[in-house]
Amino acid sequence: MANSPENDRKSGHSAMQKPPIVSPQAWEVAREQLLVKEKAHTRARDALAAERRRMPWMAVEQTYTFEGPSGPASLLDLFEGRRQLIVYRAFFEPGVFGWPDHACRGCSMVADQVAHLAHLNARDTTLAFVSRAPQADITRLKARMGWDIPWYTITDHFDADFGVDEWHGHNVFLRDGDRIFRTYFINNRGDEALGSTWSYLDITPLGRQETWEDSPEGYPQTPTYKWWNWHDNYVAETSPNPKWVEVSDAGEAAFRNKESDVKED
Known part of the structure; x- marks a missing residue:
């Protein structure tokens, strides 16, 4: 009965071309044929990230002030x-659909898919959200939605100066x-792919900081897998755990052997 033509018509499945x-x-x-294209896509994405790491930087000359949980912040x-x-730049302020109970639905989806920040922090990277809502409202919203992201209030023309006064977007900066310095900007559908640790690191000027990456000379890099950790162990461990080094070495060797077999085929 569950797969009857009548049920198909009611659910719309009969119109679906299977x-x-x-x-x-x-x-x-069929899967192996598609995998060839998927691997090519991955390599093209890596090459694009390598090109991104070579983009010119723009000096930020002006001073910007935000309001944070502890008061003013630069x-x-x-x-x-x-x-x-x-x-x-998340839209949470008077006039935004959902105010004052919620932030913009799209921006809220972005916040919902943010990975644990400890992994980004371990790569010397901070993620922060900014909105025009007062801190009291931001604190209330974060508590309601279970978000731990650092979230600041815009108090000046930062949003207009960095292309996010009318639409969401990610700006990337490096501190020397x-x-x-402003190093990258992405918005519109480009934001959809962000949320994982890897997707965030791939838009930064230093990248994932792993030895396999094509980065300019002198960029910080460490062996692949070795820096990975449980999110509550980064502070406790200042160097890779020997057991994890052993496990990751074995995994990397197996991966390389498999890749070699694919190339020979």
């Missing part, structure tokens, strides 16, 4: 002492001492 139904062997062949303060900063 792909062929094949044997496990034929399905595996753009430099938003780095929290780290070298890289990603700032997302007390000097700040």
